[in-house]
Amino acid sequence: MFRATASNRAQPVRNAFRAPGHVRAGDSGSGPRRIWSALGARIQHRSYVAPANNAVTPIEKILLDNIKATGPISFGRYMQMCLSHPTEGYYMKSSQQVFGEKGDFTTSPEISQVFGELVGVWLLSQWLYAGNSRKLRLVELGPGRGTLMQDILRVLSQFSAACEAIEAVHLVETSPNMRQRQDENLSPLAFQHKWDLQWHTSIEEIPQDPSRFTLLVAHEFFDALPFNLIQKTQQGWQEVMVATADSTNLDSKSLNVDTTLRPKRDSTTSQSGVPSRFRRVLSPHPALSSNLLGLSSSRFKDLPPGSQIEVSPTAFKIARKVGELMHDPESKGERSAGSGLVVDYGAEKAFGNSFRAFKEHKIVDVFHRPGECDLTVNVDFAYLSEALAGLATPLGPVTQGTFLTRMGLAARVEALKKSAQSEERAAEIEKAAKRLVDSTGMGSQYQVMGIVGTRKDESEVRVEERWPFVKDA
Ligand code: SAH
Numbered sequence: 294m295f296r297a298t299a300s301n302r303a304q305p306v307r308n309a310f311r312a313p314g315h316v317r318a319g320d321s322g323s324g325p326r327r328i329w330s331a332l333g334a335r336i337q338h339r340s341y342v343a344p345a346n347n348a349v350t351p352i353e354k355i356l357l358d359n360i361k362a363t364g365p366i367s368f369g370r371y372m373q374m375c376l377s378h379p380t381e382g383y384y385m386k387s388s389q390q391v392f393g394e395k396g397d398f399t400t401s402p403e404i405s406q407v408f409g410e411l412v413g414v415w416l417l418s419q420w421l422y423a424g425n426s427r428k429l430r431l432v433e434l435g436p437g438r439g440t441l442m443q444d445i446l447r448v449l450s451q452f453s454a455a456c457e458a459i460e461a462v463h464l465v466e467t468s469p470n471m472r473q474r475q476d477e478n479l480s481p482l483a484f485q486h487k488w489d490l491q492w493h494t495s496i497e498e499i500p501q502d503p504s505r506f507t508l509l510v511a512h513e514f515f516d517a518l519p520f521n522l523i524q525k526t527q528q529g530w531q532e533v534m535v536a537t538a539d540s541t542n543l544d545s546k547s548l549n550v551d552t553t554l555r556p557k558r559d560s561t562t563s564q565s566g567v568p569s570r571f572r573r574v575l576s577p578h579p580a581l582s583s584n585l586l587g588l589s590s591s592r593f594k595d596l597p598p599g600s601q602i603e604v605s606p607t608a609f610k611i612a613r614k615v616g617e618l619m620h621d622p623e624s625k626g627e628r629s630a631g632s633g634l635v636v637d638y639g640a641e642k643a644f645g646n647s648f649r650a651f652k653e654h655k656i657v658d659v660f661h662r663p664g665e666c667d668l669t670v671n672v673d674f675a676y677l678s679e680a681l682a683g684l685a686t687p688l689g690p691v692t693q694g695t696f697l698t699r700m701g702l703a704a705r706v707e708a709l710k711k712s713a714q715s716e717e718r719a720a721e722i723e724k725a726a727k728r729l730v731d732s733t734g735m736g737s738q739y740q741v742m743g744i745v746g747t748r749k750d751e752s753e754v755r756v757e758e759r760w761p762f763v764k765d766a
Pocket of ligand 1: 377384400401434435436438441466467468471494495511512513514517518
């Protein structure tokens with residue numbers, strides 16, 4: 294996730310959209326231009342929150358007790374508990390300010406509505422490309438406040454054929470707190486157009502249905518999924534686990550404690566300066582599960598001993614399910630059942646040391662204030678592509694800067710500036726949009742991967758070129 298640094302904390306945060314009637318004033322265009330001039334931006338500033346205290350957090354207590362009782366836990370378990378514990382998890386608590394200046398990080402859809410609108414235009418183009426004869430269902434994984442889906446739906450609702458074709462909007466969200474915000478933001482539009490809003494705890498709950506066309510988006514979702522940290526040794530793949538900091542005697546007997554396992558990022562230490570109550574240890578032997586993860590991609594085979602990689606079997610499983618939703622089994626890959634976009638931090642490679650925590654827009658130790666900090670790990674886009682084998686075709690990834698620029702960011706920003714009510718507001722709109730494509734920041738750090746449901750068998754996988762996922766444009 295993109296987290297603003299302390300110095301840019303006062304960056305604008307995207308807020309609710311204007312009533313269409315109001316913004317449509319002066320609109321004489323048609324097609325995409327009509328959408329652009331029909332939509333407006335409202336930018337708002339928020340204030341700063343004081344740092345938290347140093348007491349043991351509820352999640353920390355649960356984890357410490359757990360480790361004392363049954364031994365070290367995987368990073369996946371640590372991350373899952375910190376983010377998704379039913380009552381104390383970071384995303385689960387209604388008291389937790391997650392997004393915006395008062396929260397811990399800011400995401401692209403929250404910065405500028407242009408982001409969601411251009412994503413909406415791409416999704417719409419996919420339905421048109423597929424012949425626009427089928428009913429539509431929209432799926433979002435991890436919708437946060439629902440801002441991105443709101444922008445997408447607003448774009449789609451400008452096209453009567455698409456607006457009428459939409460039957461349901463499926464939101465995959467584990468947090469009741471987030472669901473409530475999504476409901477507040479999406480219900481008015483859904484009610485107006487009689488679209489069915491459905492929430493799911495897992496993507497597994499959404500049935501494969503090639504009679505409909507599925508448009509899917511996952512923005513800053515895959516980076517929040519639990520991962521395992523595995524290390525290649527002469528014996529095979531061993532897992533790096535989380536132990537308690539005070540368990541030296543136990544660990545030195547039962548585990549090969551490797552005190553060198555201190556990622557450089559952790560040198561930032563916790564804001565509070567309190568020594569961590571957890572530490573990393575290497576499991577004594579290669580377990581079947583870690584060996585299987587090490588074998589789960591042919592790319593990992595030639596890594597030299599000593600290499601550490603962050604591998605997310607959960608991400609693989611979900612990406613495969615995304616592939617299934619895009620896939621029409623009857624047509625043997627000739628006809629697509631959908632298209633999707635995955636946008637996230639990462640690259641087409643496995644990372645070894647990208648796991649990090651964010652608190653109030655700063656990187657902090659991953660063991661700092663468990664349950665009160667956001668945790669994130671870079672996405673291995675090549676792993677997601679591998680998960681689609683035989684089901685769907687990955688496009689790109691391209692950088693967010695490339696995606697948005699090629700999708701017409703400049704034209705949309707100009708239209709928004711023209712409809713802005715003051716010079717100051719026009720300047721804010723421009724600044725927010727520039728931030729999305731900044732080549733030294735969000736524009737290059739985020740990757741956008743397209744997924745389309747057409748795919749022949751492995752021996753004849755087509756090289757799909759679909760705008761804006763084209764080479765040398
Ligand atoms: N897409 C939004 C929010 C990103 S934060 C944006 O970019 O602004 C991650 C979102 O995923 C939150 O809504 C969180 O509650 C949700 N989430 C995290 N883990 C999840 C899981 N395993 N299943 C479903 N949703 C999850």
